[in-house]
Amino acid sequence: MTAFLNHFTFEFKTGLRNPTSMLMNYLFPLAFYAMMGGVMTQINPGFSDVLIPAMVIFAAMVSSLLGLPGPMVESRDAGIFRSFKINGVPAVSILSIPALTTIFHSLIVSVLISLTAAALFDGLNPVSWLNFALLTLLVAFTFGAIGALIGVISSGSRSSVLWSQLIFLPSMLLGGLMMPLEVLPASVRTFSGILPTSYAMQAYLGYAYGAETLLDPRVCLLVLGAGGVLAFGLALYLFNWDSKNNTRRGHPLLALLALAPYLVGIVLA
Amino acid sequence: MNDVVISIQNFRKVYGDFVAVSGISFDVQRGEIFGLLGPNGAGKTSTLECLESLRQPDGGSLSILGVNPSQEPRRLRNLIGVQLQTSGLPANMTVEESMRFFCAYHNVPPRPDLLERLGLSEKKRSQFSQLSTGQQRRLALALAVAHRPQVLFLDEPTAGLDVGSRTELHALMQELKSQGTTILLATHDMAEAEKMTDRVAILLQGSVVATGSPRELTATGSGFTKISVRSEDSLLHKNGTIFPGVNQRLVKEDYAIFYSTDPGATVAALIAHVGAQGDKLIDLRVERPSLEERFLEITQTGGSK
Numbered sequence: 001m002t003a004f005l006n007h008f009t010f011e012f013k014t015g016l017r018n019p020t021s022m023l024m025n026y027l028f029p030l031a032f033y034a035m036m037g038g039v040m041t042q043i044n045p046g047f048s049d050v051l052i053p054a055m056v057i058f059a060a061m062v063s064s065l066l067g068l069p070g071p072m073v074e075s076r077d078a079g080i081f082r083s084f085k086i087n088g089v090p091a092v093s094i095l096s097i098p099a100l101t102t103i104f105h106s107l108i109v110s111v112l113i114s115l116t117a118a119a120l121f122d123g124l125n126p127v128s129w130l131n132f133a134l135l136t137l138l139v140a141f142t143f144g145a146i147g148a149l150i151g152v153i154s155s156g157s158r159s160s161v162l163w164s165q166l167i168f169l170p171s172m173l174l175g176g177l178m179m180p181l182e183v184l185p186a187s188v189r190t191f192s193g194i195l196p197t198s199y200a201m202q203a204y205l206g207y208a209y210g211a212e213t214l215l216d217p218r219v220c221l222l223v224l225g226a227g228g229v230l231a232f233g234l235a236l237y238l239f240n241w242d243s244k245n246n247t248r249r250g251h252p253l254l255a256l257l258a259l260a261p262y263l264v265g266i267v268l269a
Numbered sequence: 270m271n272d273v274v275i276s277i278q279n280f281r282k283v284y285g286d287f288v289a290v291s292g293i294s295f296d297v298q299r300g301e302i303f304g305l306l307g308p309n310g311a312g313k314t315s316t317l318e319c320l321e322s323l324r325q326p327d328g329g330s331l332s333i334l335g336v337n338p339s340q341e342p343r344r345l346r347n348l349i350g351v352q353l354q355t356s357g358l359p360a361n362m363t364v365e366e367s368m369r370f371f372c373a374y375h376n377v378p379p380r381p382d383l384l385e386r387l388g389l390s391e392k393k394r395s396q397f398s399q400l401s402t403g404q405q406r407r408l409a410l411a412l413a414v415a416h417r418p419q420v421l422f423l424d425e426p427t428a429g430l431d432v433g434s435r436t437e438l439h440a441l442m443q444e445l446k447s448q449g450t451t452i453l454l455a456t457h458d459m460a461e462a463e464k465m466t467d468r469v470a471i472l473l474q475g476s477v478v479a480t481g482s483p484r485e486l487t488a489t490g491s492g493f494t495k496i497s498v499r500s501e502d503s504l505l506h507k508n509g510t511i512f513p514g515v516n517q518r519l520v521k522e523d524y525a526i527f528y529s530t531d532p533g534a535t536v537a538a539l540i541a542h543v544g545a546q547g548d549k550l551i552d553l554r555v556e557r558p559s560l561e562e563r564f565l566e567i568t569q570t571g572g573s574k
Contacts, residue, residue, distance in 0.1 A: 003373035010359075010366055017361045017396075079357030086321055086353070087412070088346035088374045242323065 007093055011101040014071075024067030025105035029059035033113050037121030040178075051123035052114055053132075053204035054177040057197055059109040060140045064147035065168045068102045069160040072151030081241045091239045095152070095232070099144040106140045124209070132208035138221070139200045142228035146196065146258065149235040153252035167195070176201035181214050189214075193266035194259060199223045216268070223265035231258040272299040274334055274420055274451040275320065281328030282315045282475075289315040291475040292329060297453060297468075302446055304462040304483075305455040307472035308568055313455045314354065316472070317422055320453070321351050333420055347375055350418035352409045354425050360398035364389055364408055367397065368415060375416035383411040387437065402429040410438065414445065421445060421452045427461055439465060459561035469560075471567055479567055483560045493517070493528035495556045498539055500525075501549040505539070512538045524552075 117123030175197025206217030514531025
């Protein structure tokens with residue numbers, strides 16, 4: 001337990017000490033929130049209704065997809081995981097503790113957004129704060145697991161950026177954050193079913209806001225939960241201690257299995 | 270001393286078509302400092318990494334205190350300490366954080382005494398990236414021994430260290446040895462190996478080409494003792510006189526250098542000659558062949574000598 005706490009404390013401090021992590025965990029999500037709250041709500045008043053969930057999902061995406069994989073790849077390449085291994089740090093700790101601290105940072109940002117959005121930008125508060133909080137945990141977990149999986153399978157910093165952007169950009173544009181899924185053309189809407197943000201946004205609308213949703217919120221919960229668990233399981237299975245040692249249990253493309261729940265979601269939802 | 274702590278039997282490691290280590294065998298006894306010497310690519314790091322369970326062997330058997338590193342890596346963790354060639358720690362981890370971090374995973378209390386001993390206590394709040402290379406290596410050593418392992422692996426431990434730190438490291442190694450710690454030292458520094466090790470194995474192209482104590486190895490070489498003489502008038506630089514036991518002579522800077530198979534007779538004859546010629550002796554050095562010379566001899570002949 002002491003080892004876990006020491007490790008967690010260190011990783012949490014890293015999220016504040018490291019300028020890039022600080023940017024991804026706090027500065028970028030909060031600056032974007034301020035911009036969207038100030039500008040987007042003026043251009044599109046309907047955006048106020050989804051400002052809180054959209055910005056909470058955005059915060060989780062930025063910290064997990066843009067902030068988590070890079071340092072993981074750098075640590076592996078710098079031989080830090082090797083040092084950890086010979087000192088008895090288990091693979092599950094190396095993967096889960098940075099993901100947990102990233103989740104923790106994104107939860108702090110989520111609290112800041114949730115508590116200020118109504119006062120600052122006329123953001124609509126959830127009707128069920130409990131459901132909102134539980135969903136925020138689930139969303140942070142799912143993105144944390146995806147970030148860990150990207151960190152594990154990326155052969156270098158460049159490929160980690162590529163994989164992250166491959167999820168991040170479509171999620172921003174087509175995942176229901178900037179515009180509702182309902183207004184997307186049918187073919188694009190089907191494609192958006194492969195993005196975790198689509199399910200996250202629909203789950204918030206259904207469970208936290210009591211609104212009518214395009215997708216079945218129960219399916220959204222299942223897809224998000226299964227997607228997170230599968231991504232973390234695959235990250236653990238494909239984890240490699242050492243960039244110089246290519247022996248690993250499976251081909252990195254096995255990571256594509258993490259898409260399975262979303263493909264099922266397209267059919268079910 | 271007849272207690273085998275590290276046993277390596279027919280150990281083999283290949284990378285694709287490249288055979289890095291081809292069936293080497295040797296044992297290391299308890300409390301011994303054992304040197305693993307060899308040029309780059311000889312197989313030293315592959316051997317160490319398989320012993321440390323960072324890589325899987327492709328043949329043969331490895332055992333540390335009866336534990337097979339590839340089958341029981343978790344059991345091995347508290348038995349061994351490892352200082353890797355490149356000390357990999359997170360850039361923003363402070364010295365005291367790293368001590369707390371690793372000691373917690375080894376389930377032992379942190380060792381501020383080690384930081385003090387290795388001159389790092391003033392740097393305890395410095396981040397790893399702010400330390401000099403020497404300080405980083407000293408920290409890596411402190412972390413490797415903090416849980417009092419029975420077996421210590423040191424990979425080029427003095428690379429980048431200044432003279433004072435090096436002396437301190439050697440003193441610490443001797444102290445650990447006296448407490449019964451077995452040390453496997455991979456080094457390029459022959460002077461260090463000669464000074465610190467009880468026995469060495471010289472690896473060349475994945476095979477052990479020589480084993481023994483540094484004294485044994487140097488004795489089995491060409492057998493010549495090097496005698497260097499400097500005199501006021503440099504009369505020994507002339508090639509005319511024959512001295513007993515001398516096989517080869519040369520002049521280097523102000524010194525006349527003789528390679529002798531009978532150093533006692535040669536030295537006596539040289540002193541007598543200098544006196545008889547009215548010259549004045551300024552310096553006389555008798556050196557047995559160093560491990561470095563023997564190492565070069567072995568590696569240049571491909572281990573055939």
